[in-house]
Amino acid sequence: MTDDVGGAVLRGGPEPGMLRSGQVADAAGVNVETLRYYERRRLLPQPDRSPGGHRLYPTDAVTVPRVVKAAQRLGFSLDEVAELLAVGRPGHPTPGRPRGRTTGTGRRGLQERAATKLAEVETRIADLQVIASTLRAALDARCDDLMACAANETCCPIPFSAIASIPVGAPDADRP
Amino acid sequence: MTDDVGGAVLRGGPEPGMLRSGQVADAAGVNVETLRYYERRRLLPQPDRSPGGHRLYPTDAVTVPRVVKAAQRLGFSLDEVAELLAVGRPGHPTPGRPRGRTTGTGRRGLQERAATKLAEVETRIADLQVIASTLRAALDARCDDLMACAANETCCPIPFSAIASIPVGAPDADRP
């Protein structure tokens, strides 16, 4: 089992053309801890190490955390991003996180995943549009008391049944 | 200090016209544990108790968890819902949760809060529309490998800078 994901140990002076974790973190706009966290989740490959055990990254390593952040902003979870990155990598079929449940969506290409995500995003937009118009209706009705309003169903502008299928959650949910 | 939020203890037979927690939960479509959770967070007033300590709710108590769920779907957090409910209640100025930080938005009416939320929802819709068109661009470009794509910035359809301001998070984030 040459599970050769680990980085080599380099020896010599102040490694030219190599970056230390803080530099990568700064360049990518993330925390050093976050880099380690990504490494634990196999988003980032294990970098080489200095003789003293410090991580040393090639200069293009900054691309990974940047891509991760971009993909997150496009709506992908870190698990999904890990799969997206694995798609493009030669050997490893799946990153094989230590103890994770499978998400069920294995082995699909970037195209297919993007299409799926696009559909999810469009669904969410539609939901939010229903929410927005409901809020506008509540504003128009000059409703002042939620409970009083909800009590007499005949006049309440909140369409309880119409919004029943909308997932619970803030519109700008889990901003870090 | 007549901090009279606590429910009375009733005595007698199988209380007519009163509901037990399981019945309220079923009628509202939530878990019994969730009702207790809402009570802890002062979303639900403390109900009366049977001589043995079981909660007994008036029949209209089901409205509260239903309204809470509806408000959540409209994008309000439980803290915000607590404030919304407090607005309509006579005595208590704020629900005064035990050890919570203040959200900063104190003492505003339903109208104003709805308007704020509407603006948030509209912002989120706009963000998701940018995301959707980015995903469409990635599909159009028939991009197959995230890393390869991101590496040569000149052709990559992902507008890193354009999406940089979008909050990180799944489109359908924190569905329970």
Place this chain on the structure above:
DNA sequence: GGTAACCCTGTACCCGGGTACGGGATGCAA
């Protein structure tokens, strides 16, 4: 060679919105 700045590891904690569980007490009907 001094020393400040960085980096290492592991573990615990944060957020919101609940769920799950253990061990006992009640309610209600047959």
Place this chain on the structure above:
DNA sequence: TTGCATCCCGTACCCGGGTACAGGGTTACC
């Protein structure tokens, strides 16, 4: 009166995406 369903309370745990901290070791620069 017995049996079973329901309920009580407190506490711990779940999820995702990190952050914070303690207690050391290493590097870079002067």
